[in-house]
Amino acid sequence: MSATTVTHHFDRLTTFILVLTGATVALGLSLALGAPMPAVAQVAVFAALFALAENQVAVLPNRASASASFMLAMAAIVAFQQDGPALAALMVGLAGGLYWPHIRSGDWRKILFNASNFALSSCAAAVVFSPLVGHTGARASTVLLLASLPAALAFSVVNLVLLAVVVSLATATTFGETLRELRPRFVQILPFALLGVFMGRLYLDYGAIVIPLFVVPILVARQAFASYLALKDSHQATVRILIGALEAKDQYTAGHAERVADYAVMIGREMRFTTPRLERLRFAALMHDVGKLVVPNHLLNKPGKLTAEEFDIVRRHEAVSVEILTRIDFLKPVAPSATSEAHRMSEGADDADRPIEPFIVAVADAYDAMTSTRSYRKALPQEIAFEELRKNAGKQFHPKVVEALIASIERAGARHGAGFEEQPHAFAVEPPTVGTGSAGLGDLADARSAPAPHAEAAP
Amino acid sequence: MSRRTRVAIPIVLGALAALAVEIFDPEGPWLVLVLLGAAIALGELLELRPAGRAPLPLSYAFIVVLVRAGTPSQVLATAGAALAIAFVLRPEATLWRRCYTTAVRTAAVIAALVTYTVVMERVSIADERWLVLLALVAAGAAEIAASDLLTALSARHSAFATQGRTADLAIIASGALMAISLDGIGDRDGMGLWGPTLFAIPLLAAWFAFEQVAAIRRTHDQTIAALSVVPELAGLVRTGHAERVAALSERLGAELGFEHEQIAVLRSAALLHHLGHLCLDDDAERERPVEPWEVATKGAEILRQTEELTPAAAILDGSDTSVASHILRVASAYDELSEGDPSKRDAAIEALHLGPGYVYDVRVLAALERA
Missing domain, CATH: 1.10.3210.10 (Hypothetical protein af1432)
Incomplete structure (x- = not known):
């Protein structure tokens, strides 16, 4: 992007935000002059809670911040139904600009935009909601609940449209694309809208005492969720580092597990796995070769072919990997990923009994093995690796998985293999440039084609 | 019985019983009681498990609602039926453990009922709203205290542990909120069954979050043990x-x-x-x-x-x-x-x-x- 376009975008963006802020202020003033004023101190309580909810954004899943703060806007609309709900909603929404990271960095454009956006969308919700509940005095539960649906819709439409305008002005994405990406938020908002309506209703009857009763369980849930995220990060970091450190005993395959995990996740994404399933896949891929730790280094890195006896020792590592993986309940369903059994292709439908994960790890493993230099041969070029995977698709590898990996790598424009290795090693004995193999366990190709007596003995 | 089946049974039983009440006795107080009973039975199976604290069943929040919604005999009948269903569905392995847990829960129900009644009758606060809120919070605290003391007799968790107490707050606050939103207080109407239904959402969210924490802890411990x-x-x-x-x-x-x-x-x-x-x-050159x-x-x-x-x-x-x-x-x-x-x-x-x-x-x- 050239300097001129940056300035150009900057100008249009700033102008839009200033106009939006001006409109918000004008609307607020006209409402204040024409309608009853809600009690400022009471509105301030809701505004403070709204700002608090906005600042929790980092720990909530799927950026559900808008939903949690919308709950408070709805509560304010119900609580001030008799005295200026639109103005109350607008004032509470303004607090949405008070997001601490923006304040700390002095990013006034973001502060102004968020404040105006939340104020206008909350106000829109109030404008839709108030006539619907009309003169029922905002007490009949069914009316309140029904009216909160269009109110939530109004809130999310205004919120999303304004957000999409800003995102399309600030980045290269178009308005339509941004809107499509943001659309799923409406569904998240609904339960919060209903909760907010009831909170406002209780506030009308009992005053501020209900606020702690309402907020405490939400804060407890939030705190538990935050500690879950922290624990998950710490667990992932620990496993990654431990596996990396242990793997470092064999300097020639260092980084293998992590690269396999990365390829596996790429395949999983391509196959549209859910986030929890991707996490399990990454974990399983990291652990897939843990059994290799029981194999002595001099066998792992033996140049050339292994004897039948050595091959037997090396083969034992797969059983050990399975043994280790099945000790972890979370990985048990995908544990066969470490056996040769999984490498053999069958129809391989993806269901609970025959998950596709083992096939994914097998392909990721083979791809990394082929594109890395090993003691027994140099790294192959990426094209040869693709060709090899495709040639064995349906026999050794799952065809869908192979295509997913290739599609994902090609789309990302990534390059691996000969000439693109990150840290190629200097070998005492220069490895040959021919031959393919798997998993860095010596050149097994010959052992496979001429079955050694022990070759199929491992479970 | 899988966990899913166990959780489904109170839901199905509750729905059937509610349907029966709607057909045969729509005027009586039983619809609310039946649904609360089902919620208690279900809540027995869903526990908040913060680290360092004995597990806290969600049923304790619904027991507070029940104590406010029914007469003492209705409370005992409903809670008794719910605990009987929960007795069959409990995951505990031995009969002895099931009996023990059920006894603890019964004591908790009685503690909540007695505390609520005593506060409502003996404490004088002019504004009825404050009195009811106080009684509800006291009932929630009393049932948890009774349950902790009894659990501590047989478990390694101390009754006076300070860890994980935020779970107690979530139960007590949600219980009180659900109770007042059901029937209201004095001349202020409640919201009917919508109230407890919606205000159970934050509690369920807390339960889910604690489950996630427990699951990741278990995975982590198993990973270390597996590497060992x-x-x-x-x-x-x-x-x-x-x-x-x-x-x-x-x-x-x-x-x-x-x-x-x-x-x-x-x-x-x-x-x-x-x-x-x-x-x-396996350093080959190791001497x-x-x-x-x-x-x-x-x-x-x-x-x-x-x-x-x-x-x-x-x-x-x-x-x-x-x-x-x-x-x-x-x-x-x-x-x-x-x-x-x-x-x-x-x-x-x-x-x-x-x-x-x-x-x-x-x-x-x-x-x-x-x-």
């Missing part, structure tokens, strides 16, 4: 060594007054104390056998790379100046000497006593004899 057997599978140490040393270290730590957290660190260190061996083992200090140093070097296991690394290489390093040294030596065979206990302890005093700490040896 790799040296055994590699044939470097006797099978079961890591787990036996970890169990003995935990006992010795408890004997010497370690806190919950310290014991957890000690356990990780004990489980992984041979991990370093994997990276030393002498692997020394224990090399294993410990290499292991500590690996563990120290992670933030979480750095305290465990300090125990391994002795840079932790507490008695923890000595515990691990004694526990590991004891297992080597006794070869995992309890009948060799006395001989092993005697051999440890003969070792040099700076290697095997006398406090730990004394604890070993007591353990």
